[in-house]
Amino acid sequence: MSRLFRDVDGGELFPQGSVVCIGAFDGLHLGHRALVRHAAARARALGLPAVALAFEPLPREFFATGAKPPRLSLARNKVALLRELGIDSVGLLRFDGRMAATAAEDFVRDMLVRRLGAREVWIGPQFHFGNRRRGNLALLQEMGAGLGFSAGEIEPVHVHGERVSSTRIRELLVAGEFDRTADLLGRPYTIAGRVVRGRQLGRTLGFPTANLRFPKTPALAGIYATWVHGVFEQPWPSVSSFGTRPTVEGVEPLLEAHLFDYAGDLYGRHIEVEFVAKLRDEEKFNDLPALTAQMHRDAEQARRILSEHRLRATA
Structure with missing residues (x-):
């Protein structure tokens, strides 16, 4: 049975034992996926639950x-992706x-052995844990x-000759290199969540948006051509x-997606926004008419980019 747990303290969770993988898993790129899939495969071979x-x-x-520092993904998305990759239980x-x-x-005695009954523990390259980062593969094996x-x-x-890492992916996102980002992630870069109510200024300006909160420092910022998944x-x-x-003097990072030629109500819906191309950086305009004029130019450019992107995908 799938479960999510948060604490080191508490009773034994897996009396029969488990196979454990440990990592930050920010973004769950191809390196993370190799680790998680390997641990999940070992767990299946031993007939034990896989724990991340x-x-x-x-x-x-x-x-x-x-x-x-910037984050690639939020905790809830990380948990969902870990489960999709074959993990039975997640310790966040x-x-x-x-x-x-x-x-x-x-940490080894209290978490890995006492709580999880670890039979195998898997980590990524050069992973460290514990006070002063003293925990490593050698300590685990000993x-x-x-x-x-x-x-x-x-x-x-x-x-393509470069090591996959969350740091490198953040660099690519800042540079707007979404194709290379997708190569390292193994999928397009997306942000998912439930649509929340905003100030509804976009609706007033003729650009209603589906808004997703991102209560962490995002790895990118600006205006983008995007695909929205989960509506159709x-x-x-x-x-x-x-x-x-x-x-408009915003504070918390907010992802605002304007769906072209769509007038439905998406509040409370779970959607996923896929980033395709960066159009420009954020900019402070002198007034709302200037902002609105730029929004129209952004929309036209995004339509053109996405039309070309769709044609390439179907070629």
């Missing part, structure tokens, strides 16, 4: 002293001061020999703004 351990917030977010562990101070050895589990490391994944069987063409909306 991740952390929320990410350790690098917790330790950041200034602006929070709270990363706080207590977790940061936990010795790697204590402790596992005495505690009854084995540990292994997945080889790095390379695409086929992806729907759209132009999207992602950022803090400087002209």
